[in-house]
Amino acid sequence: MKSISAALGAPMTMIGVALLLVLPHFSYASPAPLKFSEEGETFVQRLYEKTSSTQTLHEKSYIEFIQWHEAQGVYRSEVKLNFHGGPAYSEFRKVFHVFDNNMFATAWVTTNLLEAYKYGAAPKPTENQINLALQAMSKHMDKNVPYNTSTRVFWSQVYNETIKYWRTEPDNLLSLFESTDKLPVGALEAILKDLGLGELAKTIDGLIKSKSMFLQAFRVPPDFDDTFVNLGLGSILHELKADFSSSYTKWTESNDNIQTAINVLKDYAYRPFSENPDQNTIDTRTYYYLREFLDQANAAGQDIALATTWAQSIKETRKLYAQGNPMPFNINNVDVTVAADVVFGLTSAVLSGLLDKSALDDKELAQIYLNTSSLLAYEMANNLTSRPDLALTYYPSVLESYWFVAKTVSVMETALKSGPLPSPIMKEVYTMLKDVCLGAITKDILSKAQYEFEEKYFFDDFLGNGDKDIFNRPVKNYEDRMFTTAMGANALLYTWTIFDPSTGKCHYREETPQKVKTLINGIINWLSEYTLSGHFKPWNAFFSGSMKGNSCVPFWYPANRFELLNGTAIKDWSKIPRGPFIYGVEGHISKDKYDAMIKEKHFGQATPTEFPGYNSNDGFFPFWSSESYTYSSVLLAVSRFENIAG
Numbered sequence: 001m002k003s004i005s006a007a008l009g010a011p012m013t014m015i016g017v018a019l020l021l022v023l024p025h026f027s028y029a030s031p032a033p034l035k036f037s038e039e040g041e042t043f044v045q046r047l048y049e050k051t052s053s054t055q056t057l058h059e060k061s062y063i064e065f066i067q068w069h070e071a072q073g074v075y076r077s078e079v080k081l082n083f084h085g086g087p088a089y090s091e092f093r094k095v096f097h098v099f100d101n102n103m104f105a106t107a108w109v110t111t112n113l114l115e116a117y118k119y120g121a122a123p124k125p126t127e128n129q130i131n132l133a134l135q136a137m138s139k140h141m142d143k144n145v146p147y148n149t150s151t152r153v154f155w156s157q158v159y160n161e162t163i164k165y166w167r168t169e170p171d172n173l174l175s176l177f178e179s180t181d182k183l184p185v186g187a188l189e190a191i192l193k194d195l196g197l198g199e200l201a202k203t204i205d206g207l208i209k210s211k212s213m214f215l216q217a218f219r220v221p222p223d224f225d226d227t228f229v230n231l232g233l234g235s236i237l238h239e240l241k242a243d244f245s246s247s248y249t250k251w252t253e254s255n256d257n258i259q260t261a262i263n264v265l266k267d268y269a270y271r272p273f274s275e276n277p278d279q280n281t282i283d284t285r286t287y288y289y290l291r292e293f294l295d296q297a298n299a300a301g302q303d304i305a306l307a308t309t310w311a312q313s314i315k316e317t318r319k320l321y322a323q324g325n326p327m328p329f330n331i332n333n334v335d336v337t338v339a340a341d342v343v344f345g346l347t348s349a350v351l352s353g354l355l356d357k358s359a360l361d362d363k364e365l366a367q368i369y370l371n372t373s374s375l376l377a378y379e380m381a382n383n384l385t386s387r388p389d390l391a392l393t394y395y396p397s398v399l400e401s402y403w404f405v406a407k408t409v410s411v412m413e414t415a416l417k418s419g420p421l422p423s424p425i426m427k428e429v430y431t432m433l434k435d436v437c438l439g440a441i442t443k444d445i446l447s448k449a450q451y452e453f454e455e456k457y458f459f460d461d462f463l464g465n466g467d468k469d470i471f472n473r474p475v476k477n478y479e480d481r482m483f484t485t486a487m488g489a490n491a492l493l494y495t496w497t498i499f500d501p502s503t504g505k506c507h508y509r510e511e512t513p514q515k516v517k518t519l520i521n522g523i524i525n526w527l528s529e530y531t532l533s534g535h536f537k538p539w540n541a542f543f544s545g546s547m548k549g550n551s552c553v554p555f556w557y558p559a560n561r562f563e564l565l566n567g568t569a570i571k572d573w574s575k576i577p578r579g580p581f582i583y584g585v586e587g588h589i590s591k592d593k594y595d596a597m598i599k600e601k602h603f604g605q606a607t608p609t610e611f612p613g614y615n616s617n618d619g620f621f622p623f624w625s626s627e628s629y630t631y632s633s634v635l636l637a638v639s640r641f642e643n644i645a646g
Contacts, residue, residue, distance in 0.1 A: 464477030
């Protein structure tokens with residue numbers, strides 16, 4: 001066990017991990033319970049300290065095989081691989097990790113700390129702590145435009161002098177793949193095979209051979225989740241500027257043109273009933289889960305405009321593919337969690353005064369806001385159309401998506417304490433999202449809760465729950481239980497408690513069912529018992545690749561647009577081209593026609609019509625885990641709970 005434990009703190013190439021796995025140490029100890037020096041500290045104080053301790057206070061440079069690059073100000077986030085199965089694959093998942101300097105985790109942790117302070121009983125974050133995070137996030141501004149913009153990118157961009165372009169570059173991931181060129185890959189794979197780990201050797205070989213594909217996938221354009229999470233963060237800083245004056249000033253320095261975020265949202269919205277093929281074409285997976293929503297709109301004669309994931313068009317992808325930052329699969333998609341981020345960002349910006357209250361007088365913006373909110377209400381009321389793997393394209397956690405929707409309702413409820421909502425459109429959004437939070441979302445959370453002795457409740461997702469021991473017996477490790485339980489708590493608390501700014505307290509809605517209160521109490525009991533105990537890992541899958549198994553492959557779904565990236569139509573629909581191409585759904589397809597297309601095979605594969613779960617196949621997919629996000633989410637839930645009046 002010593003050899004594996006020693007490796008956890010240093011970068012490991014995929015081959016290095018493979019060597020570790022051949023050692024006869026297939027167990028993995030949970031971390032020891034955390035100890036705090038000061039007696040009398042509250043649980044909330046300890047959670048705040050634990051979260052704060054995961055921030056990188058000083059820049060750490062990359063040293064090959066020794067140390068990852070850690071950007072100053074970021075909160076801990078790692079790329080992992082969801083291997084599952086026998087002991088070797090299980091151990092691979094546990095020990096493999098690459099420190100990742102993405103914006104999303106740091107933005108959410110910072111927002112959680114501020115909300116825990118505002119709505120709960122949490123300590124006030126230091127301005128140095130907030131400012132370090134803001135400085136790190138400012139480096140994620142899209143630099144490929146000749147002006148300051150509030151459009152943000154998941155990873156920071158590095159200027160390429162040769163092509164005169166700012167490329168998105170996750171430095172540690174790129175360094176990882178470059179390091180594989182210096183290793184005797186063939187010899188190491190032979191060792192694995194000799195030790196009876198031939199399947200693992202094949203997997204390692206496949207990863208190495210897919211190097212060029214991964215390097216291409218890392219070059220992503222600006223996105224609307226980071227962009228509007230940033231807008232939400234700016235909104236709470238605007239509200240708390242009396243307490244965080246230097247932090248608010250620092251945020252505005254890199255966001256002095258927030259109208260740019262609104263403009264790009266309108267520019268790249270998905271408009272299925274438009275005649276413009278650059279606006280009406282979408283990822284086949286999106287169309288599959290979205291089709292009933294679109295069918296209803298079409299039958300009612302309603303036009304639709306929805307927030308997308310990527311701030312890019314097909315026309316732009318054509319120009320940028322070779323050297324720039326093109327969209328994955330050269331096509332945009334609609335992710336329900338991204339949609340929730342956009343709706344919350346817009347709502348909080350208007351209600352806080354960061355955006356003028358007349359912002360929603362813009363008919364184009366108002367349509368996107370209303371239509372995207374309608375989609376959220378529809379998907380939440382219809383079990384994500386039974387396809388969370390498609391609807392939550394990049395964010396696997398269902399309970400996290402519930403919380404994101406509940407956040408919008410919560411900020412509206414707080415605003416209503418001071419007066420009416422500023423827009424008829426916002427009132428309509430409030431009604432539909434409130435209804436789905438009090439109804440379908442709460443019902444589903446109640447059904448997912450699991451009981452433990454002494455009045456404790458928890459929730460599970462999928463990480464670590466698809467393993468087998470050496471005798472091929474199922475093993476469950478519950479590696480995301482802590483995070484998922486925190487998400488369940490926050491979704492319920494943001495739905496059923498309302499913050500009153502005049503008293504600084506939260507209170508339950510008068511109509512809150514007793515079973516909801518009982519469940520919330522039980523969840524807080526579980527979090528209080530286990531969060532800092534060392535019994536469970538603080539892992540999560542807050543982000544992932546879009547292909548999480550066979551059911552997520554876009555080429556297995558119906559399409560009516562198939563062409564080379566240069567626009568040349570492809571006549572042979574039986575083979576996937578080797579060069580870059582576009583495969584998507586253009587416009588609206590009638591229900592009867594689309595149903596017939598579902599029954600057909602696509603490139604020899606039947607359309608996946610059911611979600612099999614993320615541990616159902618022998619493959620793997622990358623996911624991003626952040627213990628900082630987990631601990632800050634527990635802090636948010638517990639502090640809000642403790643701030644409930646009475």
